[in-house]
Amino acid sequence: MNSRNLLFLLGLLSLVAFPVAGEDRFITLSNLPMGTREKPLVLRTYFPDPGLTREVLSNHDLGYRARKYSPGKGDVDGFVDPILGIPGAIGVNFGPDLSICWDATECRLLYAWRGGFLDMTNYWGEPESGRRKGFGYIPELVGELIFVAKGSHPLGIFDQYTEILAPEFKGYRVIDGVPEFHYTVGEADVRVKIEPGTEPMSIVKHYTxxxxxxxxxxxxxxKIKKTDDKDGTFSVTIQGKPVVGMGGAAEEQEYSTEKPNVEWGAALYTNLGCLACHSTDGTRGHGPTFAGLYGEEVPITGMDEKVIADDAYIEESIVNPTAKVVESYPPGYMPPYPIGKKEIKSLTMFIKTLANE
Ligand code: HEC
Structure with a gap:
């Protein structure tokens, strides 16, 4: 089989949601576990549209309302609205730092966010009842948008555009765990691999x-930084920033970030994706619940004495989760959060509000 067929086959196979990650991780009905930088989680599903412009979605057909139809009676009163989501996109999660939505119709990065990944309840249903939240099929983004595409396609190939050509997706292959997308546009053949950059909120695209x-x-x-083009190979680093006023949580910023506070902590709990693993109502998730945690005694793997969940313990748990691993939970499952002191204090204050009286 030549590599082109292989790519195509990979594209087809990926129509079903599956993790590229190792056997030790799995997708649950509820939400995550997330991927990591080394082993990103790849998911093909409907994606929400955080308000992208027609220019960005220029190759998408608009859905139209259709008359309701009954097999027995023919047309009946009422209308059916189209599902408003992006159907052909591929999501990649690299852990709490970066998730991306790459669209196979536009063949471009549509948006990126940080925090959690996707809440699939709308699509896959509640883990217990199997029931969906709504008939929307569209999962919800968990976290904060840091990049939303604007304008026409970022890659310009000169000398070929006498007419506007639509890109054609050829599939993707996984290189060292990271997907590389492949498409053609006219006579041009493009491969792009996207991963987190070294700066916070930065995204690196490697092109061939x-x-x-x-x-x-x-x-x-x-803001971007582009390396020199060497025989068609170059990289572009996009500096992302919190996107205000579109989807995601950045919209509802009603807290001060001058000094640590509970409201900020509550926002971080959502924005950084803690909620994917820690509940606030006592239910056990991928991680222990935050309800009644503060001030209680916590049993730690490999330690005889229990540890009091005070400020120091909670702060350490956020920055270095493997320092003390809660009994009956796997070590190394929670990613470390190298976040600022004020953020850590705010999260701790938020967890404190959930303490038992
Ligand atoms: C991918 C799942 C996951 C995410 C996301 C996650 N955690 Fe955890 N967390 C865990 C697991 C599993 C444990 C228990 C094992 C351990 O101690 O490392 C844990 C333990 C903890 C503990 C100690 C809890 C106890 O009962 O003693 C704290 C505090 C904590 N996490 C805070 C956070 C905060 C704050 C965030 C978000 C910034 C977060 N976690 C994000 C999985 C996660």
Missing amino acids: VKAPGEVGYYETGY
Whole structure:
């Protein structure tokens, strides 16, 4: 089989949601576990549209309302609305730092967010009852948007556009755990691998382009750094930033970030994706519940004495989760959060509000 067929086959296989991650991790009905930088989680599903412009979704057909139809009676009163989601996208989660939504119709990065990944309840149903939340099929983003595509496609291939060409998705292959997307546009053949950069909220795109003309890159609304183009191989680093006023949680920022406070902690609990593993109502998730945690005694794997869950313990648990692993939970499951002191204090204050009287 040549590599092109293989790519195509991979594309087909990925129509079913499956983790590229090792056997030790699995997708549950509820939500995560998330991927990591080394072993990202790849998921093909409907995606929410956080308010992308028509220019970005230029190759998408709009859905139209249709008359309700009954097999017995024919047309009946009422209308059926189209499902408003992005159907052909591929999600990749690299842990709490970065998730991306790469669209196979536009063949571009539509948006990126940090925190959690996707809440699949709308699509897959509640883990217990199997019931969906709504008939929308569209999962919800967990976390905070840090990049939303604007304007026309960032990659410009000159000398070929006498007419506007639609890109054609060819599939993706996984290189060292990270997917590389493959598409053609006219005579150009493009491969792009996307991963987290070293700076917070940065996204790196590694391109290999075979094109008849010169290749340019322009990202509307974001600072980028581009390396030199060596025989069609170059990288672009996009500096993301919290996106205010569109989807995600950044919209509801009603707290101060001057000094630590409970409201900020509550927002971080959502934005950083803690809620994917820690409940606030006493139910056991991938991690222990935060309800009644503060001030209680916690049994730790490999320690005879229990540890009091005070500020120091909670702060350590966030920055270095493997320092003390709660009994009956796997070590190394929670990713370390190298976040600022004020963020850590705010989270601790939030957890404190859930203490037993
Ligand atoms: C991918 C799942 C996951 C995410 C996301 C996660 N945790 Fe955890 N967390 C765990 C697991 C599993 C444990 C128990 C094992 C251990 O101690 O490492 C844990 C333990 C803890 C503990 C100690 C709890 C106890 O009962 O003693 C605290 C505090 C904590 N996490 C805070 C956080 C905060 C704050 C966030 C978000 C910034 C977060 N966690 C995100 C899985 C997660």
